[in-house]
Amino acid sequence: MIRSFMDSNVWDSEFGFINQQEHFEKVWKDVENTTRLYMKDYTEHIRSNYESEDINQAILKHFKTLIDKHETVHEKYYELFNMEAMExxxxxxxxxxxxxxxxxxxxxxxTLNSKSxxxxxxxxKFKISTPQELYDTFYNIMTFAEEYEEKCKDLADxxxxxxxxxxxDTGLDKLEEDGCYLQGVIGTGxxxxxLNALYPHRFPGQFKQGLYALYFLSERKTxxxxxxxxxFLxxxxxxxxKTGIIETExxxxxxxxxxxxxxxxxxxxINEYIYEHYGIRFPTEYRYVLTNDFYLFVTMCNKESIATLSGNDDINKFNQSV
Incomplete structure (x- = not known):
């Protein structure tokens, strides 16, 4: 999308398409095909990190590493944002x-400490945001997530x-209605x-890297x-x-x-491919920890293109997502 079109009919039309199921299915065909092409490289990348192991052992070790790292993150975020603490x-x-x-x-x-x-x-914008509106936004996020988790439990297999x-079907379009964003400050990133730290089975993370990845997985089509x-951009x-290039985020x-x-x-x-080839399944309670890792892999494979898109001048801005 193009930012200068924000107040135009083109902008409205594009967002209309993005929210349509028919459009989603069109784009998904390309994303699905390209994702399948990345599968072998992804598992070979995992193997390369554990050179002394066969690929099955490498995958098991990698999965354990991902989960252990996530558990550390989960504990920290749960301590900060559980509902008792929020009260x-x-x-x-x-x-x-x-x-x-x-x-x-x-x-x-x-993000506050970033030099970007x-x-x-x-x-x-964060500095001038009032403590009350920041608190209210986070309270709304935590309340929404807790209620969403209960609803999903009733529907779960x-x-x-x-x-x-x-x-x-997702019900996540209601995040905005429920006051879970603070314009220019608390965004989807x-x-x-x-939410991914707290509920890795319900909410995907790596929003910025994920959208860059989807750009490449969709074969850069428009x-x-x-x-x-x-x-996606x-x-x-x-x-x-600074290099005179129009920036694309x-x-x-x-x-x-x-x-x-x-x-x-x-x-x-990803899960089907790894099970079919190696007989291993990633634990369902951490499913979006796996996609976080996959999105990072796809962006790593395309890091030169991303550097060009973002202006070739400030790698720090790629590492933060607000």
Whole structure:
């Protein structure tokens, strides 16, 4: 998408397509085919990290490493954002902003400390956001997630998972209605990072890297996009990098519920491939830890292209997602 089209009919039309099931199915055909092509390289990449092991042992070790790392993250985020703690923060929203978010919440703390020039505006908006509105947004996120988890449990199969067939089934378009975003400050990058840490079986993470990955997995096509650009990227045609290149980022306006359905389907492809070839399944309770890793692999494979897209001037801005 192209940022200068934001107030145009083209912009509205493109978002209309992105939210349509028929359009999703068109794009998914390309994403599915390309994802399958990455499977062998992904498993070979895993093997290369454990050179002394056969591939089955390498995969098992890699899976354990992913889960162990995630458990460390989960413990930290649960300590910060469990509902009992959230209730206590209501008495000191200044401390919630100044300590919990700014110093202890890793995704925000790292963004605040980043040297990337691209995050300067975000830092300013965070600074002027009131403690109350930040607290309210996070309270809404945690409340939504807890209620969503209970709803999904009622719909889950024997594995504890819910498999969505259609965009309208996910129920995640209600995040905006329920006040889970704070414009310009708490976007899908932060929201998905926190929710993925707490509920890795329900909410995918790696939103920024995931959208870059989907750009390549969709073969960079521009299906139904009137601007001739990819739905997964945002062309910032009103801004040039220090090298004089128009910057292109992930589409930070991309609907999370659409991202979730792509990611669910990609997870199933990866899991099926690894089971079919190596007899190993990734634990379902961590399913989106696996897709996080896969998205990072796809972006690693395309790092030169991403550097060009983002302006060849500031690798730090790729590493943060707000």
């Amino acid at each position: 206590e923060y209501e008495e000191d929203v200044d401390g919630f902003k100044g300590s919990i978010l700014s110093r202890q919440c890793t995704v925000i703390q790292k 020039e691209a995050l300067r505006d975000w830092k300013f 024997e594995t504890g998972l819910v498999e969505f067939d259609r965009l309208s 932060i929201l998905s990072t926190v 299906i139904d996009m009137g601007s001739g650009s990819s739905e 945002m062309v910032k045609d009103d801004m040039k990098s 992930h589409n930070y306006y991309y609907p999370y519920h659409v991202f979730v359905l792509y990611t669910q389907k990609i997870h199933n492809l």
